[in-house]
Amino acid sequence: MSESTYRLAVIVGSTRDGRFGPTVAKWFTEQAARHGGMEIDLIDLALHPLPVRITKEPNAEEAAVLAEVTPRLEQADAFVVLTPEYNHSYPASLKNLIDWHYTQWRAKPVAFVSYGGLAGGLRAVEHLRPVFTELHAAPIREQVSFHSPWGKFDADGRHLDAEAGEQAAGAAKIMLDQLSWWALSLREARAARPYGA
Numbered sequence: 001m002s003e004s005t006y007r008l009a010v011i012v013g014s015t016r017d018g019r020f021g022p023t024v025a026k027w028f029t030e031q032a033a034r035h036g037g038m039e040i041d042l043i044d045l046a047l048h049p050l051p052v053r054i055t056k057e058p059n060a061e062e063a064a065v066l067a068e069v070t071p072r073l074e075q076a077d078a079f080v081v082l083t084p085e086y087n088h089s090y091p092a093s094l095k096n097l098i099d100w101h102y103t104q105w106r107a108k109p110v111a112f113v114s115y116g117g118l119a120g121g122l123r124a125v126e127h128l129r130p131v132f133t134e135l136h137a138a139p140i141r142e143q144v145s146f147h148s149p150w151g152k153f154d155a156d157g158r159h160l161d162a163e164a165g166e167q168a169a170g171a172a173k174i175m176l177d178q179l180s181w182w183a184l185s186l187r188e189a190r191a192a193r194p195y196g197a
Contacts, residue, residue, distance in 0.1 A: 006184055010045040015045050063114075078110070078182065085123055089123065089124055110137045110138065112125045
C-alpha cells in the first residue's frame, strides 16, 4: 500500500430481515472505488453477529467471532458507517460492535452514510457522533443521507433517478475528499506520535 493509499473499513450496521443496507453498501462502495486512493474492506454485521454479552475474557466461541472483525478494525485507517434509523436512533448491532472495541477507533476518522424515512437517518448519525467522539475517534462533518430510498435503487445499487443519483454521488465525493485528508493526516500523526488516551 502506498503512502497516498489508506485502508477504509465500510461497516454495514443493519442486521434486520429485509434490510436495505446491502443496497446502500453496493452504491457506496462503487462511489468509493471511483474516488480511489483507498483499499475497501466491507464489514457486514449481519455476517458477523457479535456476542451480546460483553466481557473482558471472551470464551473460545466468542473470541473466534471477534477475530473475524477486530483485526480488520485495527488495520483500518478510516471508517464509513452505513446506518439506518430505527426508532429515532441507530441499530443495537452497531452499538454492540462499537462497545466491543476501544483502541481500534482511536485517532481515526469516521464518516457516515445514513438512510431512513423523512429524516434520512440523520437522527441516527447525530446519536453516533458523540459515541465515536467518546472513543477518541474523529467524526467528520460531511455525510450522505438517503430519505425514503426504497424503490429508488436497482438491485445493483444504482440510483434510478439520474439527477438524484448525481447529487448523491457529488455528496459522496465531498465526503470522501474530506475523509481521505483526515485518514492520511491522522495516520501520519499516529506514526510520528503514537496516540495515548
